[in-house]
Amino acid sequence: MSTVAVVGSQWGDEGKGKVIDYLATKADMVVRAAGGNNAGHTVVIEGKKYALHLIPSGVLNPQAVNIIGNGVVFNPQAFFEEIEGLQKDGVAADKIFVSDRAHIVFPFHIELDKLYEEAKGEDSIGTTLKGIGPCYSDKIARVGLRTCDMLDIDSFKEKLAARIDDVNRTITLLLSGKPVDRDAIVDEFVDYAKRLAPYIVDTGVIVNEAIKAGKNVLFEGAQGSMLDIDLGTYPFVTSSHPGSGGFMTGAGIGINSINEVVGITKAYTTRVGAGPMVTELANAVGDEIRERGHEYGVTTGRARRCGWFDGVVVRYSSQINGTTGTALMLLDVLDEFDEIQICYAYEEGGRTIEHFPADLSLLERCVPKYKTVKGWKTDITGCKTYDSLPLEAKAYIKEIEEVTGVPVKIVSVGPGRDQTIVREEIL
Numbered sequence: 001m002s003t004v005a006v007v008g009s010q011w012g013d014e015g016k017g018k019v020i021d022y023l024a025t026k027a028d029m030v031v032r033a034a035g036g037n038n039a040g041h042t043v044v045i046e047g048k049k050y051a052l053h054l055i056p057s058g059v060l061n062p063q064a065v066n067i068i069g070n071g072v073v074f075n076p077q078a079f080f081e082e083i084e085g086l087q088k089d090g091v092a093a094d095k096i097f098v099s100d101r102a103h104i105v106f107p108f109h110i111e112l113d114k115l116y117e118e119a120k121g122e123d124s125i126g127t128t129l130k131g132i133g134p135c136y137s138d139k140i141a142r143v144g145l146r147t148c149d150m151l152d153i154d155s156f157k158e159k160l161a162a163r164i165d166d167v168n169r170t171i172t173l174l175l176s177g178k179p180v181d182r183d184a185i186v187d188e189f190v191d192y193a194k195r196l197a198p199y200i201v202d203t204g205v206i207v208n209e210a211i212k213a214g215k216n217v218l219f220e221g222a223q224g225s226m227l228d229i230d231l232g233t234y235p236f237v238t239s240s241h242p243g244s245g246g247f248m249t250g251a252g253i254g255i256n257s258i259n260e261v262v263g264i265t266k267a268y269t270t271r272v273g274a275g276p277m278v279t280e281l282a283n284a285v286g287d288e289i290r291e292r293g294h295e296y297g298v299t300t301g302r303a304r305r306c307g308w309f310d311g312v313v314v315r316y317s318s319q320i321n322g323t324t325g326t327a328l329m330l331l332d333v334l335d336e337f338d339e340i341q342i343c344y345a346y347e348e349g350g351r352t353i354e355h356f357p358a359d360l361s362l363l364e365r366c367v368p369k370y371k372t373v374k375g376w377k378t379d380i381t382g383c384k385t386y387d388s389l390p391l392e393a394k395a396y397i398k399e400i401e402e403v404t405g406v407p408v409k410i411v412s413v414g415p416g417r418d419q420t421i422v423r424e425e426i427l
């Protein structure tokens with residue numbers, strides 16, 4: 001049996017989609033358990049690019065069953081659009097199940113996301129405007145609707161209409177917005193309810209049975225550890241638990257169900273949206289990383305903020321995830337630099353900080369302490385083995401292992417499936 005959790009170690013977009021697709025060639029099941037279509041996971045197969053948002057990246061491997069777990073916030077419109085897009089590309093997308101406990105994202109969540117962001121003005125979070133925060137807020141406030149509610153159409157209609165009336169009061173009275181069209185939304189979602197019925201099951205049973213039967217099960221993280229609602233750079237976070245802990249509650253499995261936790265880690269740092277980022281390079285070096293790494297969002301198209309590798313961040317995320325191995329991604333993006341910097345600690349007011357701080361005003365004052373290593377100045381995109389990497393690249397990897405305390409088990413040297421160097425088999 002092998003159960004592997006794949007989590008983002010930084011602020012998302014680390015290359016999770018690529019690793020999931022790579023590992024999914026050996027997986028029986030791929031499970032999403034947190035976030036929603038705010039995620040944008042890229043998979044490149046034989047030069048063709050696929051962008052996945054809500055559907056697990058295992059869908060491109062025909063044998064894998066794909067699960068959208070109870071911890072996901074589920075947008076039916078996005079779901080059907082994604083399936084249709086995949087089918088146009090010749091992907092069957094026919095082995096997908098959706099948890100009957102997943103909360104539903106409605107158009108009023110998207111409207112609220114927009115209104116809350118506008119109200120925050122300069123302090124806005126820079127959300128993806130997919131309604132994720134408002135949907136999780138409804139869940140926690142115990143007023144949300146779940147996919148199982150869709151299975152009884154008459155009562156679903158009633159619950160949804162009542163919820164929309166409540167939300168419209170908030171929109172008009174508190175946020176000075178325009179009310180959403182209740183009847184149109186109810187009709188639209190009754191149609192989705194009918195189409196979704198065959199997909200909606202108790203996914204917790206399926207996942208636990210697969211684990212018990214000794215199948216290879218991959219848990220696909222979305223977002224990144226630093227965006228965790230509890231452990232990330234609050235309030236500049238998403239509203240879910242993207243780390244390994246999120247798989248317990250978000251897929252309905254026990255704490256001892258996962259054998260290995262792979263931290264998907266960029267060879268540098270990026271962040272999209274607002275919030276502090278200690279190693280950010282708002283200069284020509286940052287621009288060069290952005291251009292070489294094509295660092296523009298898959299979901300929103302926004303330019304990502306770029307900087308050197310932040311070892312304080314990745315050490316912290318290894319701790320909160322129990323990471324057993326690192327997949328070091330996009331190493332080829334650093335191919336042309338004379339020198340590369342690794343942040344191993346922060347400095348603030350003359351003292352050294354080794355542990356990631358909670359207080360954002362303190363974090364804003366931190367400056368990175370860097371170790372400089374020599375660049376390799378070689379195109380590594382064709383390297384197939386660890387031994388064939390330049391000495392300087394291996395030295396950089398070793399530094400990262402030392403700073404984070406986690407062995408690098410996979411090295412990725414390009415977006416393609418065949419640009420993956422495996423030092424230690426994971427599944």
Ligand code: GDP
Pocket residue numbers: 008012013014015016017018039040041042043044293294298329330331332333412413414415416
């Ligand atoms: P995810 O959200 O974690 O799945 O990551 P994204 O798909 O948002 O962003 C990662 C980007 O890097 C995608 O465009 C991938 O195709 C690309 N990518 C992944 N691994 C590599 C790599 O090793 N080298 C390069 N150059 N690109 C990569």
Ligand code: IMO
Pocket residue numbers: 008011012013014038039040041125126127128129130131132133221222223224227236237238239272273274
């Ligand atoms: P993947 O899975 C990068 C960021 C948004 C914003 C904050 C809150 O592709 O790595 P939200 O819409 O979730 O309420 O936005 O979180 N964010 C991501 N950043 N990658 C992601 O997903 C993200 N999902 C959300 O930019 O700063």
Ligand code: MG
Pocket residue numbers: 012013014039040041042298
């Ligand atoms: Mg992404």
